[in-house]
Amino acid sequence: MDLHAPPLRGSLPPEGADPPWGGPAADRAGPFIHSAFEARCREQPGKTAVVVGERRVSYGELIAQVHGIAVAMHDAGITRGDRVVLLLDSSVDYVAALHAVWHLGAVAVPLGPQTKAAKLTHVLNDTGARALLTQATLSSVWGAASHGASLCVWVRGEAPSPALAWPSPSNHATDLPGPTSAGDLATLIYTSGTTGQPKGVMLSHANMLAAWRSVQAYLQLRPQDVIGLALPPSFSYGLYHVVMGLGIGATLVLENTAAFPAKLVQRLASERVTVFPGVPMLWASLLALDLSAHDLSALRLITNAAAALPAAHTALLRARLPQAQLLLMYGLTECKRASYLPHEEVDSRPESVGRGLPFQEHWLVDEHGQRLPDQGCATGELVVSGAHVSAGYWNAAPGVATRISPGPRPGEHTLRTGDVFRRDEHGWLYCVGRTDDMFKSRGEKVYPLEVEHAICELPGVLEAAVSPMPDERLGLAVKAHVRLKPGATLAEREVIRHCQARLESWMAPKAVAFVDQLPQTESGKLRRRDLA
Amino acid sequence: MSTIKAEVRHYIQENLLLGAGAVSPGDDESFLEHQVLDSTGFLELVAHLEETYGIKIGDDEMVPENLDSLNAIEAFVQRKREVKA
Numbered sequence: 332m333d334l335h336a337p338p339l340r341g342s343l344p345p346e347g348a349d350p351p352w353g354g355p356a357a358d359r360a361g362p363f364i365h366s367a368f369e370a371r372c373r374e375q376p377g378k379t380a381v382v383v384g385e386r387r388v389s390y391g392e393l394i395a396q397v398h399g400i401a402v403a404m405h406d407a408g409i410t411r412g413d414r415v416v417l418l419l420d421s422s423v424d425y426v427a428a429l430h431a432v433w434h435l436g437a438v439a440v441p442l443g444p445q446t447k448a449a450k451l452t453h454v455l456n457d458t459g460a461r462a463l464l465t466q467a468t469l470s471s472v473w474g475a476a477s478h479g480a481s482l483c484v485w486v487r488g489e490a491p492s493p494a495l496a497w498p499s500p501s502n503h504a505t506d507l508p509g510p511t512s513a514g515d516l517a518t519l520i521y522t523s524g525t526t527g528q529p530k531g532v533m534l535s536h537a538n539m540l541a542a543w544r545s546v547q548a549y550l551q552l553r554p555q556d557v558i559g560l561a562l563p564p565s566f567s568y569g570l571y572h573v574v575m576g577l578g579i580g581a582t583l584v585l586e587n588t589a590a591f592p593a594k595l596v597q598r599l600a601s602e603r604v605t606v607f608p609g610v611p612m613l614w615a616s617l618l619a620l621d622l623s624a625h626d627l628s629a630l631r632l633i634t635n636a637a638a639a640l641p642a643a644h645t646a647l648l649r650a651r652l653p654q655a656q657l658l659l660m661y662g663l664t665e666c667k668r669a670s671y672l673p674h675e676e677v678d679s680r681p682e683s684v685g686r687g688l689p690f691q692e693h694w695l696v697d698e699h700g701q702r703l704p705d706q707g708c709a710t711g712e713l714v715v716s717g718a719h720v721s722a723g724y725w726n727a728a729p730g731v732a733t734r735i736s737p738g739p740r741p742g743e744h745t746l747r748t749g750d751v752f753r754r755d756e757h758g759w760l761y762c763v764g765r766t767d768d769m770f771k772s773r774g775e776k777v778y779p780l781e782v783e784h785a786i787c788e789l790p791g792v793l794e795a796a797v798s799p800m801p802d803e804r805l806g807l808a809v810k811a812h813v814r815l816k817p818g819a820t821l822a823e824r825e826v827i828r829h830c831q832a833r834l835e836s837w838m839a840p841k842a843v844a845f846v847d848q849l850p851q852t853e854s855g856k857l858r859r860r861d862l863a
Numbered sequence: 864m865s866t867i868k869a870e871v872r873h874y875i876q877e878n879l880l881l882g883a884g885a886v887s888p889g890d891d892e893s894f895l896e897h898q899v900l901d902s903t904g905f906l907e908l909v910a911h912l913e914e915t916y917g918i919k920i921g922d923d924e925m926v927p928e929n930l931d932s933l934n935a936i937e938a939f940v941q942r943k944r945e946v947k948a
Contacts, residue, residue: 420896444898468896587895590902591930593923612902620922773903804906824877836901 363510364517364539365433367578369394375580381423382584382602388423390580393430396423398504400431400485403495404462407483411436411508414458414519418451418465418473420444421564421585424487424497426573428464429564433517433536436510437461440519440531441565448475449833450529454521455482457531457726513537514742519725520567522664523838525767527780531725532664537742541690541718542667543575548689549671550632550658552606554580557629559604561586561595561613567664568636572608581606592616596625603629610637610774611806614644622651636660636668637774638806639762645681659684661762665735665746666720669693669713670760683759684752691717695754696747698766708756712766713748720744768859770799772807775837779859782840785833786811786826791819796849798862802841811840812862814849821845867916867937874911879904890933905930912936918943 372380376391388396409415415432417439419425425441432439440458442451448471455463455478465473467488484494510517517539519531552558558576560583562569576583584602588594596617599607607630609617614635633648633655640648640659648657657677661684662668670693672685687693695703695711703709722744723735734747749767752760769778779797786795793814802808811830815821823843830839850861868890876887879900894900900908908930909920918940920929929939 445901469898472898588927590895590900590905591926594926616902805903836903 361510361513361536362540363433363513363515363536364543364574365430368430368574369434371577371580378580379582380577381426382582383421383423386423390577392500393423393427393577395500395502396427396498397430397434399498399501400428400464401434401504401507402501403485403498404431404435404437404483405507407462407495409435409437409461409483411510412516413437413461414440415462415464416440416442416451416454416458416460417565418442418444418446418463418469419487420466420468421560421569421587422466422487423585424464424466425564426577426583426585429570429573430577434504434507434509436508436515438516438519440521441570442521443563443565443835444469445563445835446472447833447835448472450521450835451476452478453528454531455479458519510536513540518570520565520570520664523769523776523778523781524724525769525778525780527778527784529781530727532721533723533725534667534721538719538721539571539574539667543571543578545688545690545717545719546571546668547575547579549673550575550634552576552579552581556581556605556632557584557603558582559584559586559599559602559607561589562608562610566637567662567667568608568610571667576606589613589616592620596620596622596627599630600625600627605629606632606634608634608636611635611640611644612773612804614640614648615804618644618647618651627652628654630655632656632658634658634660636662638771639682639684642681645677649678661685661750661760663746663748664721666691666715666717668719669715669748676759680759683761685760686758687715687760688717688719691715691719695752700747708754710753710763711751713750713752713760714745715748716740716743716745718743720746770807772799772802772809772837773805775835777807777809777838782809782811782830782834782838785830785838786813786840788833789821789826789829791815791821793819794849796857796859796862797840798859800842805837805841808841809838810862811843812846812849813843814846865937867940868933870915871908871912871936872933874915875899875908878911879907888933892933893927893931895927895931912940916940916944918947 372390372394378390379387380390380393381388415437417428429439462483464485467486486494487497490496513536517536518534521529521531524530552575558581560572564570564573656674659672661670670685670687672683693715695709696714697711703711736745750762751764753763754760782797783795793816796812798810799807800810826843827840850858852858888899
């Protein structure tokens with residue numbers, strides 16, 4: 332079928348540099364996801380790699396930090412294949428820690444700073460992590476998480492014993508293990524799922540390189556780019572901008588100021604940011620400002636992902652930032668990206684996610700999983716296949732079917748996205764719904780079961796059900812329907828507070844209704860569509 | 864303790880504190896740095912300040928200097944009320 336693959340051209344790393352993917356060495360040992368970054372560190376040690384606030388860190392300084400962390404972990408006995416959890420905010424330390432884990436051949440497990448102790452405990456135990464790299468300001472989270480005695484904890488800032496102080500930079504990192512093949516696991520990204528517990532999506536070096544190659548084919552990042560990153564770099568969308576930006580030799584401006592759009596836009600102007608990836612909530616808050624009061628003339632490329640951008644906001648962005656190319660993208664952690672809408676199409680079909688991705692095959696299936704014809708109009712669940720698709724979930728019970736299956740090509744995997752699309756006669760895809768009950772609140776996934784499990788931990792609760800409710804600011808908000816045990820009393824506030832303590836903030840209910848009965852099917856199963 | 868600070872602290876504890884185990888912020892501690900509030904939390908806080916103190920907070924006033932600690936909020940709210948009065 333028409334894969335709509337644009338020709339690969341330009342914008343690869345500086346001439347003479349190793350390409351970050353492919354090449355004759357690809358079959359043997361690498362390249363790896365950090366190979367391009369390390370090459371850039373050798374070639375341009377004086378160039379600014381990362382800017383955070385007033386702090387500017389060069390590629391040379393950054394690689395010394397990477398080596399310092401890798402050496403400290405190695406000295407503590409952490410080695411190839413070990414899982415290392417990163418609980419850090421968007422910072423130089425995060426970027427350095429990520430590359431240090433890969434340099435050592437270990438597996439990075441990035442978590443955002445909003446992670447709660449319960450989830451951290453789950454991730455530490457599920458991964459059997461050997462190390463946690465974190466920061467003192469998050470001590471209430473990691474201090475409350477339970478884990479095995481053998482976990483090494485490194486802390487940026489004050490490190491109470493037995494935690495270890497953050498490693499010093501080092502100019503030497505010889506004789507470290509390193510990954511042995513591109514098929515080695517590089518990263519586990521924990522994502523909510525139908526089972527009610529976050530699951531670790533396994534991404535090998537080869538998966539990540541393949542996703543990078545597909546994305547770079549249309550994103551065309553350049554070494555001279557200044558990439559503004561207000562996204563949490565623990566999520567796939569932010570993580571890949573760290574990898575791609577530093578791999579190509581660009582400058583990353585890390586911003587923790589998404590909460591303060593006026594500040595953010597000042598930073599975009601003063602740092603002459605050229606590329607800025609965003610999500611619908613972020614665009615909405617920026618569009619509320621007078622953008623013309625700031626010099627954003629350097630901005631050449633803006634992108635949206637995580638959730639669909641309302642067509643009205645797309646039009647506003649085009650009008651307010653006419654010099655910038657706008658790409659609308661769609662993807663999942665399991666494959667990083669599945670489709671993008673080219674800039675030329677944004678004005679005429681803003682509600683389409685595009686026609687897929689270079690180097691990817693995709694098709695639609697009906698409700699029985701049967702592949703629909705590749706030509707002509709159709710509606711069905713989107714399935715994507717290629718080298719970028721994860722091999723599956725960490726610790727998945729053997730024999731249990733998941734969204735991911737091997738093939739059809741050797742070494743590759745196929746992913747059922749769970750998203751239902753309408754395809755028009757020219758192949759453009761339009762999202763029309765889900766095959767399950769997941770919904771998105773402020774661009775983040777909410778699986779009702781995960782919230783319901785948390786609510787049911789409260790002593791007075793007999794059963795609970797969760798549904799989406801429209802919300803002006805969040806798109807959709809979480810509503811909980813709770814049935815109490817006879818004689819039990821519970822306030823709405825208590826339910827919300829419990830969930831805020833237990834779950835990431837976007838999963839906490841905004842409203843709670845106490846009900847005598849939950850809608851059921853004849854067989855006694857919850858009838859979600861009847862929740863109001 | 865000042866009434867504005869006490870009131871805002873109470874509001875944050877009741878409504879926005881991201882998690883039990885989350886410690887109530889010190890007067891000068893950054894909400895962002897200590898993960899007390901996220902971006903949605905700040906929007907809710909701003910709506911609360913507008914309603915409670917009868918002030919209007921412009922988008923360009925939503926900056927950490929005005930909102931990112933109890934001390935900052937108190938000074939900001941007092942300034943806004945003086946201008947209004």
